[in-house]
Amino acid sequence: MRFFDLIPAPYRLLAVGMTLAALAIASAASAWTVQDWRYGQQLEQQARLHAEVLNQLALASAAQQRTEQDKRLALEQRLSISEQSHYRVLSDVQRDQDRLRDRLATADVRLSVLLSATDSASGCAMPATPSARGVVHGSARVELDPAHAQRIIGITDAGDRGLIALAACQAYARAVSTPK
Template identity: 45%
Template sequence: MSLLTLIPTRYRWLVGGGLALALLLGAISLGWVVQGWRLGQALAARDQSHAEVMARLHDAAAREIQRAQNKRLALEQQLQASSQTHYRRLGDAEQKAARLRDRLATAELRLSVLTADTDAAGADHHPQLPTTTRAGRLVDGAPRADIDRGAARRIVDITGRGDRAVIALGMCQAYVRAIGETP
């Protein structure tokens, strides 16, 4: 005996339709589950490739940061060496000016200027310059006149400030050149 004979005739079409509907819904559900698995695998593969790309980007960024830090460190060392050189030059210039001031103060050294040749030019003697020179004070045959100690000290101070300004300008130029060379 078959299972179909147990179902009354008038309900056989209904049971057959229900069975067909159940099979159709089962196939749809099975397709949905299979598509979910495939989509899950595709998402997992995409997440994996995204993680690999992000790891490569992170490594590249870390290398770039390291390169920038190395470049900055090299620039700092270069600027430090340049700064030490310029400060040494500045200290030497200040010591030189101090020695010159000391020599002027002790009268060991006297500053002098060339006097104008009044006979050749036909002009009067300058009143602020002494008209006589000491013996042995001729350089290249030209007579020289001594400068007052106070004026000589002011001249040395002015040249000392000028030396410091030139050295400071050199320091600034070296800094700008060093900074300008870095991209």
């Protein structure tokens, strides 16, 4: 006798239905579990790949940031060297101007200007008496008043400073605009 024959007839259909339902539920549960494992593995693999991509992006960003920082530091060094050289030139010019001012103030040096060739006061190109500083044959010259000479030196000093500042600005613009 079989187990199936022991079940009363009206309940046999119910037993078969419950058995089929249990098999369907068991197969669905096992399929669900297998799918969960597979999708879990796929999600884990995607998460790992995503983390690797993010890591590579972070490394590339850090490398680019280091490169830009190195460029900035190199530019700062070039500008510092340029600034030092322009400051040295400016201080040399200022020292020369101060020395010339001192020499003008002590009458060690006198500034003079050429007289016009059509000037009737000059008369001839040869000086009447040679000076102790040297004999210069040529156009007649007139010495400037020391106060006027100081003003002229002040004007040329400001002009020299302006030209040096302009050269420094142009060097800065060149250094910033040309990529290296």
